[in-house]
Amino acid sequence: MTIRVALVDDQQMFRRGVSMIVRSQPDLEVVGEAGDGEQAIALVERESPDVVLMDVRMPVMDGVTATQRILGDAAARGATGPRIIVLTTFDLDADAAAAIRAGASGFVLKDADPDFLIAAIRTVHAGTAVVAASATRALLERFEPTERKPAPPEFDTLTGRERDVFALAAKGLSNSEIARTEYVSEATVKTHISNVLTKLGLRDRVQLVVFAYENGLVDR
Amino acid sequence: MTIRVALVDDQQMFRRGVSMIVRSQPDLEVVGEAGDGEQAIALVERESPDVVLMDVRMPVMDGVTATQRILGDAAARGATGPRIIVLTTFDLDADAAAAIRAGASGFVLKDADPDFLIAAIRTVHAGTAVVAASATRALLERFEPTERKPAPPEFDTLTGRERDVFALAAKGLSNSEIARTEYVSEATVKTHISNVLTKLGLRDRVQLVVFAYENGLVDR
DNA sequence: ACCGATCTCCTCCTCGCGGATGAGGCTCGC
DNA sequence: GCGAGCCTCATCCGCGAGGAGGAGATCGGT
Incomplete structure (x- = not known):
């Protein structure tokens, strides 16, 4: 054959x-x-x-x-x-x-x-x-970096709530939008965002988005 | 051998x-x-x-x-x-x-x-x-589903210079940083960014970054 | 010669963002 | 019980971002 x-x-x-x-x-x-x-x-x-x-x-x-x-x-x-x-x-x-x-x-x-x-x-x-x-x-x-990435060590230091706002910020949401979807005040969101940026060594939320995508931390 | x-x-x-x-x-x-x-x-x-x-x-x-x-x-x-x-x-x-x-x-x-x-x-x-x-x-x-998207039709309406600043903004650069790397004034960058956001229907540069990654427009 | 598109740059203005700092409440584990 | 960590919220302050609007320069096509 x-x-x-x-x-x-x-x-x-x-x-x-x-x-x-x-x-x-x-x-x-x-x-x-x-x-x-x-x-x-x-x-x-x-x-x-x-x-x-x-x-x-x-x-x-x-x-x-x-x-x-x-x-x-x-x-x-x-x-x-x-x-x-x-x-x-x-x-x-x-x-x-x-x-x-x-x-x-x-x-x-x-x-x-x-x-x-x-x-x-x-x-x-x-x-x-x-x-x-x-x-x-x-x-x-x-x-594949979306999956199975070593997941940057700094990211592990984020607390539960910080990861929540991180995920939302990574999707392009503003502080007020995050506040509304998470049912907390905008001030709280700002605190979390600020902590996240410090922990991850990032300048602003723009770099946060880049960081998220580069490390495959965005779920779709 | x-x-x-x-x-x-x-x-x-x-x-x-x-x-x-x-x-x-x-x-x-x-x-x-x-x-x-x-x-x-x-x-x-x-x-x-x-x-x-x-x-x-x-x-x-x-x-x-x-x-x-x-x-x-x-x-x-x-x-x-x-x-x-x-x-x-x-x-x-x-x-x-x-x-x-x-x-x-x-x-x-x-x-x-x-x-x-x-x-x-x-x-x-x-x-x-x-x-x-x-x-x-x-x-x-x-x-791979991230890449090789049909490349949104709106993106085609961007002029050459607009694509340049788009690419740099997508990498997380600030207006002043883009201005320095492109050898133009920050005012010019702001104009381009503004036009890009309007053309793509985006709110701010954060969403621009999301847009760029979601449509596989970031080169690494 | 003229028009349209593009690139460049400017001013004025508003607003969201992020840092600094403080503080009250919660749940742990020691 | 008591501190540690976390979540929550607030105020003040400075700055970058983005919209509005205008303007001069260049260049290609009509």
Whole structure:
């Protein structure tokens, strides 16, 4: 049972190279190539490949949009559609991230090891796994600070009430607004805010908001 | 030039299996095995492997702590230490994420395709890449929703200069600080800020900061 | 030549913010 | 019981922020 692969990239030379790599494996087969997103949709429609290797930056229609369309069309027909692997040039390509959200199963650096790409195709085809590039680490560090952050030591010194007003101030509320939602006087709020700023070493509530977001202390 | 691999897992049967897989490759070599975190540290100390395959849940000392220690010790000696790949049982293991933060280069599902593991070892050893399991998708969906918002339509109405001061204000700078870094008078900054607030429908710079973070308009 | 947008800067005015300081009431643990 | 910590509220004071309104300069398009 061979895995049917479709190639989508605007550079013909690149497609040629990837095609060589894929064809070198007995269980992989290239069932078609496309030079832009629109061609890709038609290709998938025609050939129903198992896996699509999709470039992001392309003329006519980019890879993210094409990914959305392909998976959207498949879902509309009650099918799952092909697994899509996005090929990226840079490490943590924002477009690649968008493609993942659009439903792509993973992304691989264009200069990755050929064996890695092959393993990625098989892994993705198997269903569960998703392959990523060095991005993962950066991803975790950049997007996860919302969670599991060491939570700055100074923050622990805040009392219960101080954390309450901190949270509200972090959402952009004024002192009077905080006072109203917490059913205390504005003077009390000012005292708490003042204590919080001192404890956290911040200048004003503006920096408090920055601090809150930078340390993932805002719940949404 | 063979890649020297160390195995760390409390289940001997599992180690045996992985060992078989690794040894099946001419360019990979197993230089030692360990059954818990402490043994792992000693093993790394003794053999200086290139790559460590590390389990998370282990008696005596878990994989996350061991990862921290190993990389911490290496850093203390000015060395980079081995690349560490964490082996996880479940998809998005919180422990695995912790290990990545501790410095591990990637994580692979224990039931992943053997070829995938092999490719991961080579990829990680090559330096740049990090391998992940199906977690990546979930990660992106869980932690990235902050970014790449459609970028509010009102934001497009800002002029070039207005965006400049917006960006600086979003970082928590005061008007005078912005004036100094932009080499204009504070009065000018106030004008721009005022225009920005009006255009974006915000009350004050505090809400401006919230707006900036909520819409992923802060670059770090 | 003219208009509109943008950037620059100014003054006057009001108000919210934050620091300093003090104080009364509450619930702990010693 | 008694102090420690916390929550509550108040007053005074200085300052930065933001709105209103005006003004000169530049530049691109009509």
